[in-house]
Amino acid sequence: MIDLEWFRTFSAIYECNNITEASKKLNMTQPGVSKHLSALESHIGKKLFERTTRKLTPTEYGKFLYSQINTPLQQLQKVEYYSSQRVKKTRLSITIGCTLDFFNKELIDKIYAFDMYIVTVFGTEKELVEALEQGKIQLLVGVKKHNLYNHQFSYFKSEALALVSSASINTPDDIRKSDVRLIQWIQKQTWFVYDNDQADIKKFWINNFNKNPKIVPRYILPSYLNIIEVLKTNEGFSVVPKQFCEKESKNGLIKIHFESTKMTDQDLFYSYKSSNNNSKEIDEFISKMKKNYADKDNFS
Numbered sequence: 139m140i141d142l143e144w145f146r147t148f149s150a151i152y153e154c155n156n157i158t159e160a161s162k163k164l165n166m167t168q169p170g171v172s173k174h175l176s177a178l179e180s181h182i183g184k185k186l187f188e189r190t191t192r193k194l195t196p197t198e199y200g201k202f203l204y205s206q207i208n209t210p211l212q213q214l215q216k217v218e219y220y221s222s223q224r225v226k227k228t229r230l231s232i233t234i235g236c237t238l239d240f241f242n243k244e245l246i247d248k249i250y251a252f253d254m255y256i257v258t259v260f261g262t263e264k265e266l267v268e269a270l271e272q273g274k275i276q277l278l279v280g281v282k283k284h285n286l287y288n289h290q291f292s293y294f295k296s297e298a299l300a301l302v303s304s305a306s307i308n309t310p311d312d313i314r315k316s317d318v319r320l321i322q323w324i325q326k327q328t329w330f331v332y333d334n335d336q337a338d339i340k341k342f343w344i345n346n347f348n349k350n351p352k353i354v355p356r357y358i359l360p361s362y363l364n365i366i367e368v369l370k371t372n373e374g375f376s377v378v379p380k381q382f383c384e385k386e387s388k389n390g391l392i393k394i395h396f397e398s399t400k401m402t403d404q405d406l407f408y409s410y411k412s413s414n415n416n417s418k419e420i421d422e423f424i425s426k427m428k429k430n431y432a433d434k435d436n437f438s
């Protein structure tokens with residue numbers, strides 16, 4: 139599971155191009171900064187900087203990661219500022235868990251205005267479920283149901299799933315005429331998937347084609363937003379939440395297929411342990427989220 143402080147440290151190194159300067163900016167020791175960077179690189183399996191005697195130069199993946207986390211980190215700094223300006227008030231505090239994708243799409247412009255102390259932990263859904271069970275997190279936000287533990291679920295929202303591909307892929311005309319050949323052709327393409335379980339792909343396939351998919355994924359990326367970024371420059375297919383890719387589709391950067399078929403919805407939930415000492419904090423957070431969405435709907 140990714141520690142948010144690793145992202146803060148990475149961002150400081152990226153902006154300073156130097157471990158020493160980053161340690162001063164963060165008020166940390168140089169070994170501590172280096173340890174955070176090594177932990178992040180080890181977790182994601184990517185080298186983030188090329189090291190020289192004088193400075194650190196970000197790799198291409200380092201540049202991409204910085205572009206993805208810079209805005210969320212700025213928003214989290216707003217959370218800290220908002221809290222520090224009103225420290226005299228008694229506030230509830232809570233540690234929530236969500237995927238980085240979900241934070242970027244659903245929480246980034248909402249929770250910084252909540253009158254609560256909020257710690258956000260990022261990870262894959264499996265990592266977050268384990269963290270909840272171990273008591274490291276009090277509430278998961280925007281996760282799918284599971285039966286691993288006796289956790290409670292409260293409905294949050296539904297999101298539509300879409301079959302997408304890179305914009306450069308054109309379906310052969312002769313294949314379009316046969317649903318069987320079309321499905322076979324799509325299944326043989328290069329596939330980018332969210333996880334090994336392929337739950338979202340199976341759900342889409344059964345709903346639209348009344349059968350299980352026969353897909354051998356080439357790449358597994360536990361981030362829908364990363365999958366969409368990859369499809370903008372590499373040929374392949376995936377199934378992702380439609381809300382994540384509507385802008386790219388409108389701008390012709392990727393394609394959404396089967397617009398005319400019936401909608402495939404995926405339910406997301408709040409999740410918390412059945413036995414917990416944070417029911418007040420959980421209820422308060424969920425209440426504020428519901429009010430935020432209600433206010434948004436009324437404004438619209």
